[in-house]
Amino acid sequence: MEGTNLDELGGFLRSRRARIRPEEVNLPDAGRRRRVPGLRREEVALLAGVSVDYYVRLEQGRGHNVSDAVLDAVARVLRLDATERAHLYDLARPPREAEPPAPAAVRPQVQTMLDALQAPAFVLGRYMDVLAWNALGDAVAGFSAMPPGERNMARQAFLDPAARTIYPRWTEVATETAAYLRLDAARHPGDPRMAALVAELSAGNPGFRDLWEDHTVREKAGGRKLIRHPVAGLLDVGYETLALPGDPDQLIVVYVVAPDSAEAETLASLAAAGRSGRG
Known part of the structure; x- marks a missing residue:
């Protein structure tokens, strides 16, 4: 970069x-x-x-x-x-960064809102870091089991050896991830951490290098994602991304499924297992 x-x-x-x-x-x-x-x-x-x-x-x-x-x-x-x-x-017209970004922090009310949602949800920050999540989001993605420095969706997509197993449609996930990172990089030019992340992904996965050089850019919006859960099997979920007012670099991602679908039953089972485990 x-x-x-x-x-x-x-x-x-x-x-x-x-x-x-x-x-x-x-x-x-x-x-x-x-x-x-x-x-x-x-x-x-x-x-x-x-x-x-x-x-x-x-x-x-x-x-x-x-x-x-x-x-x-x-x-x-x-x-x-x-x-x-x-x-x-x-x-x-490169934006000027007045100072290095402060460490990302999720407002307490945002965590309360995540916990109130009856759907898997999490907060993405700069660099596609996962900053917060609710219990069902954790049950689907396993965020709490990841080392803190590796709670990053881009690193998972390109550096996790299990990524192609987790995401059967890996090419779609990889393309969207690289395209959003490029957009974010242009909004914060000269960011040394972004440069380091791009260098790490480029060195660790030739597929990322190819996607980066394609210069495709894409907002993180909505779509569908196929996820292979280690216990529940395949989950075909929709997702919507919502920007947080007052924190433009933080996005809430919510997985959504049809109420009467097999995925809804699976999520209900995961939620029940989570409550049982805490009880």
């Missing part, structure tokens, strides 16, 4: 223009062999209405003080979605 967002800007722009075929934007290819997939730099410049030299400088991280109009034009040409567009702005 490079030290600044401007270092990352070129890789992001190259990866996005590589996705677009000339015919998709009404550019004739004239049957010529193309040395790179997707659009050429001069084609992006033409479609965005800027000079080739200006766009080249932008890809090289030398486009200081770039205007909203230019960024919007490039985003339009590259067909960026809302998340990618915001990421482009973060890269072109």
Whole structure:
């Protein structure tokens, strides 16, 4: 991982223009062999209405003080979605971190809310650290059994030898994890802990390196996840992610299942086993 967002800007722009075929934007290819997939730099410049030299400088991280109009034009040409567009702005105009982030702490009311939920739930912080959880979340994911320094969803996905067993659809989980880390890294440029985490994941799993170099970004939102529980077997759950007002770097993740489903029965059994164990 490079030290600044401007270092990352070129890789992001190259990866996005590589996705677009000339015919998709009404550019004739004239049957010529193309040395790179997707659009050429001069084609992006033409479609965005800027000079080739200006766009080249932008890809090289030398486009200081770039205007909203230019960024919007490039985003339009590259067909960026809302998340990618915001990421482009973060890269072109790196936010300034006033000071190193303080140690993450979950408000007591948040833990009370987790405990009141009748669904597996936990709080994710920066770097995808797991900061808090409720009893059913622990029963599903086993957070309390993890060493404190390893309660991190990215490390589990890429460094835990059992990850592909825990997540039968591991490729989906890995892609979403790397994409969210990239988004988070751009929002907090120059963070040494993020750099160390990316270096650790890159050294420990070639699959992470490939995903990181793809420059895909994605918000942590909602979806489905297939989890293999060591006792309960396969759990096919939905999940929703909620940002905490006042703590923008903390997210509540809740696993949800249909009330009359087999998964609901399994979660009820896990909850009952947990209460019995505490009793």
